[in-house]
Amino acid sequence: MRVDIEDLSVDVAGARLVRDITLHAAPGQVVGLVGPNGSGKSTLLRCVYRALRPAAGTVRLDGEDLHAMDARAGARRLAALPQESSAEFDFTVAQVVEMGRLPHRRGPVPGGRTSPDDARICRDALTRVGAAHLAERSFLSLSGGERQRVLIARALAQQPRVLVLDEPTNHLDIAQQLDVLSLVRACGSSWTESGGGPTVLTALHDLNLAAGHCDVLYVIAHGRIVASGPPDDVLAPELLADVFGVRAHRVRHPVTDAVQLLFDRIARPDDLPAS
Template identity: 50%
Template structure:
């Protein structure tokens, strides 16, 4: 058992509706990085995130958060460490945008009325929702609602930011804004002496390649590659997992890898 900071998953077993989805998964997520979880539908990436933000319980193995078993933390303690954006969340209460974001801020560390207000204002600015603070969340578009829930997560000021398909419903401009703010979130926390970690479940491999310091590729509930994007997203691995072989190039602006996929499959004519 390690006392090192970070999230440490050891021989984790996870089931959904009685079916084992993840088995014997061992991985460490250390502070100060942006980590992408990628893989085809049903590979287990969302199931892993759900266990990390305590929406489900493992059927075996252990999860340590900064050296403590996750089950030994109260939910209030968890909320001071972990903020989550589930894949699909549809608020049903008629709260304003600012009130929804304040729920996250109130759950965070050292929450007082002044710090809550400050956290709400910063999170709304970060997500471009400041002008919508007084609107009902029930009247928002899908993209506006997603940005509100992202603001709630930022306002919590967590050490671990867990985002499941965070670009759902976001247009291109707001996807780029989100990528910028995730990096800013991690960099600012590191500069403040308490490095944070962002873990994102993603379908877009090019977004993972450009945004993440580390990419974990999952298939069939297991990790098949783990490393910097240029290593874990090599064409052979992508083909083995997805059944499609990309051409790998380097972006001229950033030098990050970019994967080019065929538009259609080759048709066999008999």
Template identity: 55%
Template sequence: MSAELRVEGLSYSVDGHELVHAVDLTAAPGETIGLVGPNGSGKTTLLRCVYGTLRPTAGHALLDGADLHTMTHKARAQRLATVPQDGQTDFELTVREVVAMGRSPHKRFWEADNAADAALADAALDRVGIRPLADRTFPSLSGGERQRALVARALVQQPALLVLDEPTNHLDIRYQLDILTLISRSGTTNLLALHDLNLAAYYCDRLYVLQAGRVVASGTPRDVLTPGLLAAVYEVSAEVSTHPTTGAPTVTYLP
């Protein structure tokens, strides 16, 4: 299941300082949309406004036309799952218990997990490659293992929209590719922030480039990732070629 996301004129300010300015963004059902831009460009703040940790000071985030910020927490969690950057928990829960938490939006208060819930959790653990770690405590995991557990929890939530902030953080290259492939094939609508432009070019249908809280470019990776834009936004010299196997634009940075 997937849904249409529309971000309309969304802004967020703190103490008169505007961190996100009048962002318009769309994601069609099933699309994978990437947010790219240098550090401090507003990617994480925008994502937090979409998934509800922050309330926009102007504008809206709409999922199939419904304002995400007027939904109850439970109703929003039934439609939207998030993997925040560097998600942490100090609770001595097992990995399986953390992943099973993704079922809570679909259950009554204190309702126990059943066999179907357990099967969904085990399947998600298999999909992200950490089933052997299921009985380990979450705090005992490495950063990359924690990241995969949080992706599994989001999948167990069975959302229409996945919002992910740097989902490849702490992952070695094999698991970066595995996780992004899994996300892109999940059947959900996906909005994710990425630092690696080559991963963004390969896995995202469209990109939005943020600079100082504003969208300065949007479109397909081929349209967006140009030497001129990289010089203007990232202040680097780069060549952009077409990968001979994948056909995706490939950025090569120059000294």
């Protein structure tokens, strides 16, 4: 599904945090948002998954205005994994994943049971993320990496055409980070009715992870897009110095050939020793 964000501005508590953003994601692309803390990445994504309403502009899915859809229709098209996901009740993993099927249910199942089709989709989602063995575990008993897998399984069980992930690698060790982003890239044709994998919008802090797993990057600074394109083109030392205030040295990954970055600080006047 194609995603078009057009001239989007977002106000929070009277302050404009996102200004005139235009972004396009082709069907099946993994599009990454990168930028310093406070640049507007999460605010933009919250508007995309309808936790916020835009002050101006539109979010369109295959040409349809997302904010004009009713909640159920929107949830059948788009699933989100916010930056902070909390569970206040002690559900089992299977119950958490079953929540992803709620937008597709047309009526109550006799006895409150999950329908056979829903149960199959949820089992497949858990298998896909390597968490089938956790189905009867308490969600609150899981590690951070296990929880993230289960929440991705819930999103996949929703069978979205668009998947929005806000810092999906937060609180994960490096192996878990690589696993989660590989999962995102490997979302296969079985997850959507159209026969193609979902379009993914994700905010990432780690520029090397973004370079290795995203098709297109948008760099956000002070609520505006300042660069966009393939990672190889966007992650230029001059831009990174301007936006992040670091000196970047580009190298190539020895296996994938993706651009990777080594960093050091740019000397500032107050770093110089007193004479």
